[in-house]
Amino acid sequence: MKKVNQLYHIVSIIRKLLILFSLFLVFNGWGIYSGEGAYALFMYSNLTNFSFWVIFLMGSVLLIPLGRFFCALCPVGEINYLMSKIGLNKKINLKFSILQAFTLLLVFLLVITFNISRHPHLTTILIICAFSLSAVMGLIFNGNSFCLLLCPASAFLKFYGLFSSVKLSSEGDCNVKNQCPVLLNPCDIKKEDCHLCLRCFKDSKGLKLSLTNPLKGVSLPDFNRADFFIFSVLTGLTFMAFIRVVRDVREIFVYIPYKITEILSLSHKLILPLTTFFGVFIYPLAFFILSAFLIKIFDRQSFGKYISYFIFSTLSVHMILALVKINSRIKFLPYAVLDPSGKDVVTLRLAYNFDIPGDIIPIEYFRIILFILPVFFYSAGMVKIFKEKLPVTIPLGLLFTFIFFFIEYIIIKWLFVFI
Ligand code: SF4
Ligand code: SF4
Known part of the structure; x- marks a missing residue:
């Protein structure tokens, strides 16, 4: 206990x-x-x-085993x-957590329409907005209202936290004196809900922090x-990236939006926003x-319980995206640390045609890792399904298999055709 307190x-x-x-990042x-x-390198050379x-x-996606x-x-x-400690403490309504889906979508749209992830200045504005909103919401509402209602990262961390080993x-x-900022009862919580802020350890008794097998005891939420x-x-957004x-x-996904613009004689410029709308919603x-609906007829599970099985497949797609990004960009880290503005890399590239930092793991090996990842999650999901001892599991298994092959297909196409 003393150790956790420390x-x-x-x-x-x-x-x-x-x-x-x-x-400092805002200033930088x-x-x-x-x-x-060469100036495009600011995208990664800027800290x-x-x-x-x-x-x-x-x-945050790759470190899911740490919750x-x-x-x-x-x-x-x-x-x-900190702001909620000095604010008005108005009670929040957790039903509004649905807004997280829209903030997640907003960040995605800002990335694809205004390329905010390319420009350090626009990233800075995004950071300022996040801090300002979080401060204002803290001053008005009780608890970590920004985390609970708006944070786009929370929109995926709350599902993936199921696989936390912490x-x-x-x-x-168990006796806790401090109020949990995300309004949980620390004496009785699910690991995916806990933000691991450890604030409940201040002056409390009967709490412990432990490490477990991340796949053991995964209890799928309803x-x-x-x-x-x-x-x-979230699923729509992760799949859209592929x-x-x-x-x-892509042609299959664009077909309906394309037909809509054709039938209604709309501008072809609307195909992209319509495809995004269809792909995400x-x-x-x-x-x-x-x-x-089909599964419920056979498996007699509750609707919410059934959908949560798909966390396995969505996480596998999200992890692949995260791994590819980290593998191809992490070598910029020493440059970004030594010159946070990122200007040195640009100057080197302009003056000496300096080689852009490449992949950490060569793509020949990396393909295998990416190929195996859905196999791992698919197997974990199937084990879970059979352990649940459902009356009929075949329809769920078939759907899972369909999603699995779909993911493998797009990975193979993506890796072998586009890289
Ligand atoms: S603590 Fe977690 S939920 Fe809250 S703002 Fe940060 S990333 Fe989002
Ligand atoms: S560590 Fe404690 S205070 Fe922090 S979110 Fe988890 S239960 Fe709440």
């Missing part, structure tokens, strides 16, 4: 230091835009861009918490409507609702 103080200091670091990215040729898009967004590790250290969550649990006479909607949008580059699959929702 851990709480260390984590708390790190969070404060990361607030200062974020201020301000006014820098990526251009063409602000690198920290946000590679370390935070991709790292919501990034939440534990997150400076935005810390600002939200677990907070109670033992003996989704409520908000969870279902957020998960459906579909954009795999031509034959209509296709995944239609797939989940239709298949849930």
